[in-house]
Amino acid sequence: MDHFELRNGELHAENVPLAAIAREVGTPVYVYSRATLTRHAQVFREALSALPSVHIAFAVKSNPNLAVLRLLAKEGYGADVVSEGEMNRALKAGMPAADIVFSGVGKTRAELTAAVKAGIGQFNLESEEEGVELGEIAAALGKTATCALRVNPNVDAKTHAKISTGKAENKFGVPYDMAAGIYTRLSALPGLDMRGLAVHIGSQIGDLDPSRQAFIKMGELMRALRDQGLSVTHMDFGGGLGVPYKAGEQLPTPADYGAMVADVTQGWDVTLMFEPGRVITGNSGVLVTEVVRVKQGAGHPWVVVDAAMNDLARPAMYDAWHDFVAVKPSGETMTANVVGPICESSDTFAMAREIDAVKAGDLAAFRTAGAYGATMANTYNSRALVPEVMVDGDKWALVANRIEPATILAAEQVPEWLD
C-alpha cells in the first residue's frame, strides 16, 4: 500500500499533486511519501513483533537520503551501512552508533578505523582476513570491536543473478564449511568480540523458501559453535524481501516473512537482526518525468522522456520493470516503447508496453522508485544529478537539490601542461 493515488483525475503524493512539484522543481524529480515510509517501517516492525528480541537496521544503500534516514531514526530504526559515507549519513540522521551495523566485502583500513572510533555497534565480517585486521586496529585503539561473521550459505535466492549474494560463486561472506573454523579463530583475538552470525542471500526475493533454507543452515552452524563452547547471541538475517513492481503482482508480505522467521528460529535464544531496504523504501517513491516527445518508428512509437538510465538505472542494469503511468491520465492507452534521451540502447524503460496514452509535454511517473533509485543516479551524458522531494500531507520539501552539470564541471580542471 502506498500514498500515490489519483485524485480528481490527477496523480498525487499524499495531498500534493505531482504536477505542482514538477512545476516548481522541474523534472526529472524523485518524490517520496512520508506516510508511506512510516507505514512500511511500522508494518515491517509489526511483522517481527512475535520474536523475542529484534534489532532492525535499515539498509541505507536502498535510499540514503538524509530526510529518509531521519524519519527512520525517529521510528527507532538503526542502520546497515557499507561505507564510511553511509555511516556518516546514519550518524548525522541521529541514529545511535550502537544501532549501526557495518557490512560490506571491502571495508578499508581507514573505514574500519573510523567505524571503531565512532563506536559502531556491529561489524559484519566478510572474511577471516578482515577480522584479523579489525582486531589489530581495535586493539591498537584500546577498544573491542563487536562482530558477526557473514556466512555464505550456498543457497540460490532465485532472484536476478546480479542481486543474488548467497551462492558459493558470489563474493560475499565466508564459505559455510569454513565458517566454524574462522569463527573459532577470530573469537580468540583480543580486539574482537565475536557475538554472532550474519547471512544475506540476495535482494528482491519473491520466494521465502531459499531464505528458510539459509536460516535453517545458520541455526545448525549456531548450534555447532555453541557446542564448542563459543558464544552466539546475535543472528543477522540481512534484508532482501521483495516488493511488487507491477500492479497486481503478489509477493510474500512482511507478515509472511515474520511468520517464517518465527517458525525457523523457535528456541534459538538470540537477538535477531534484520537489514531491510527495498521493503521499506521501494513503494515510497516515484520518479516524475516529462515526455520530451513521441517519435514514430518502424514499430511501436518511442515515448522519449526526460528521465534516463542515469536517474533510474534499474531497468538498464537488471531489466527491471517499473510501472509507467501518466500524471493526468486521459483514460486512453497506447502501446509504446518508453526510453530516455541517453545515447545508448540500454536507456530503455519499457518495450512494447501498454501504457497510459501520453504526448509531448505530459508528466508521467515511474512507480516503485524509492529504493535503488536516486541513490544509484549518476551524471552520465553530463546530465544533472536528479533532485529529491519529500511530501507530508499537504506540504512538501526539497530534500536533495538538483546538482547541475555546471557544478560538476566546476570540479574539473585542465592541467597547465596540457595547454
Ligand code: LLP
Ligand atoms: N543487507 C545486505 C548485506 C545487502 O547487501 C543488502 C542489499 C541489503 C541488506 C538490503 O537488501 P534489500 O532489503 O533492499 O533487498 N541495486 C539492486 C539491489 C542491490 C541490493 C544490494 N544489497 C536493485 O536495484 O535491485
